[in-house]
Amino acid sequence: xxxxxxxxxxYNEEKNIVKTVEAIKKYKKIKLDYIVINDGSIDNTxxxxxxxxxxxxxLPFNLGIGAAVQTGYKYALYHNYDIxxxxxxxxxxxxxxxxxxxxxxxxxxxxxxxxSRYIDNTxxxxxxxxxxxxxxxxxxxxxxxxxxxxxxxxxxxxxVNKNIIEVFANYYPYxxxxxxxxxxxxxxxxxxxxxxxxxxxxxxxxxxxxALKSIYYMFNVCLSILxxxxxxxxxxxx
Amino acid sequence: xIPFNLKIFLFIVxxxxxxxxLKAVKKGTMPIKSSALWLFFGFLMLVLLFFxxxxxxxxxxVGIKTISNLLLFGxxxxxxxxxxxxxxxxxxxxxxxxxxxxxxxxIKHELYKKK
Numbered sequence: 001x002x003x004x005x006x007x008x009x010x011y012n013e014e015k016n017i018v019k020t021v022e023a024i025k026k027y028k029k030i031k032l033d034y035i036v037i038n039d040g041s042i043d044n045t046x047x048x049x050x051x052x053x054x055x056x057x058x059l060p061f062n063l064g065i066g067a068a069v070q071t072g073y074k075y076a077l078y079h080n081y082d083i084x085x086x087x088x089x090x091x092x093x094x095x096x097x098x099x100x101x102x103x104x105x106x107x108x109x110x111x112x113x114x115x116s117r118y119i120d121n122t123x124x125x126x127x128x129x130x131x132x133x134x135x136x137x138x139x140x141x142x143x144x145x146x147x148x149x150x151x152x153x154x155x156x157x158x159x160v161n162k163n164i165i166e167v168f169a170n171y172y173p174y175x176x177x178x179x180x181x182x183x184x185x186x187x188x189x190x191x192x193x194x195x196x197x198x199x200x201x202x203x204x205x206x207x208x209x210x211a212l213k214s215i216y217y218m219f220n221v222c223l224s225i226l227x228x229x230x231x232x233x234x235x236x237x238x
Numbered sequence: 239x240i241p242f243n244l245k246i247f248l249f250i251v252x253x254x255x256x257x258x259x260l261k262a263v264k265k266g267t268m269p270i271k272s273s274a275l276w277l278f279f280g281f282l283m284l285v286l287l288f289f290x291x292x293x294x295x296x297x298x299x300v301g302i303k304t305i306s307n308l309l310l311f312g313x314x315x316x317x318x319x320x321x322x323x324x325x326x327x328x329x330x331x332x333x334x335x336x337x338x339x340x341x342x343x344x345i346k347h348e349l350y351k352k353k
Contacts, residue, residue: 037343059343063336071340078344174336 002082002106006034006098007072009065010056010089014044020091021054027095030102035075036089039068066174073168085159093157097197101159104193111164111190114150114182115157120196134218138179141222146186150194153179157197164190171233176221183225184233240290248287255280279316 006024010017017036024034035055038046040062049056057071069086076084083102087093097115104110131154138153156178160168164185173180185192240248259276262268268276286293290305297308 057343057347060339063339067336067340071343074340075344075347 001031002102003080004030004032004083004085004102005072005076005079005081006032006085006087007069007076008034008036008087008089009039009068009072010036010041010045011039011062011065011068012041012043012045013089014041014048016091017045017054017089018048018052020087020089021052023091023095024087027098029099032085032098033081034087035072037068037071039063039065064174066172066177069177070168070172070174073165073172076165077169081165082162083159084165086156088156092199092201094198094200097157098159100195101157101197104195105159105161109191110161110193112158112160112182112185112192114152114155114192114194115159115197115199116152116155116194117197117199118151119194128214130214134214134221137218138221138225141225142179142183142186145225146183148186148192150182150186150192152194153182155197157199167233173224176217176224179221180224180228184228184230187228188230188233240287245287249284252280252284252287255283 008017008020013020021034021036024032033055035057036049038049038056038058040059042062046056046058048054057075059068059071063071072086073084083105085098085101087095087098093115101113101115104113135152135154139149139151142153143149158178167185168181182192256277259268259273259280263270263273293305293308297303297305300308302308302311
């Protein structure tokens with residue numbers, strides 16, 4: 001029996017977090033543990049979680065999405081989890097897709113599975129036009145450099161095995177973590193695949209990638225990919 | 239040629255500079271390792287104060303017409319290197335700070351669970 005952990009970063013999610021965790025608790029198909037990372041929220045997220053007996057790590061101040069997710073990977077490493085799944089605290093990810101996400105790791109020995117909105121037509125929500133255009137450019141660049149196709153490069157719904165938990169606990173980029181780590185793992189020769197998952201439109205909070213920032217985001221991600229150095233993932237920052 | 243009174247004034251400024259660096263090392267606010275750089279800058283300024291002709295030679299060697307331009311260029315470059323170094327240090331400290339905050343969060347969680 002594999003030990004599976006859902007890592008749920010949450011920043012100012014007082015309106016969504018209980019609903020998100022309730023959905024996870026109701027899901028009985030697979031035995032799942034979860035940990036919410038409260039990333040220094042300035043609303044009542046912490047209070048709401050205490051009142052509802054939610055399992056959470058309370059970071060002393062806001063570290064940003066990348067560092068919050070990495071906290072979850074460290075927790076997974078320290079507690080010897082076999083699989084870790086990133087899961088948004090804002091109700092965007094559908095828990096019913098989780099079995100599809102971990103299946104390739106359990107059955108086919110994949111290291112990482114990215115939940116995609118753009119394949120199998122599983123998801124009705126496909127994101128905004130500007131963001132979709134940005135994702136296409138980044139995806140194209142990754143294809144050029146790694147010869148591997150990954151359509152939903154910015155998806156925050158993904159599952160990794162024990163090897164990757166260790167890699168991410170050791171080093172995780174704090175800015176634009178998903179596309180950079182996806183590319184890094186492909187480049188380092190890990191077995192990665194994409195699978196169709198369902199995602200909903202955001203129910204609350206503010207997306208960390210706003211429409212106007214899409215171009216800036218895309219430029220930064222492309223630059224990070226072009227300047228990628230895999231030694232940093234193996235040895236961390238000295 | 240630097241006028242004598244200006245020379246004396248600049249010398250006093252340099253002495254204060256050296257005292258500031260040495261005091262910082264003594265108080266432990268500046269590690270001895272990095273004090274070498276600051277002392278080197280002071281020493282360089284001292285040499286230039288007493289042998290300003292050296293600047294004229296360097297300016298003509300690199301093709302800069304006036305010494306003041308050479309000095310300005312040198313100062314800007316030195317500050318740029320310093321700013322770059324501090325930027326790198328700032329990022330290293332930020333990463334270490336984040337690591338500490340993550341570990342504190344995890345330890346707090348474990349303690350809370352045990353209660």
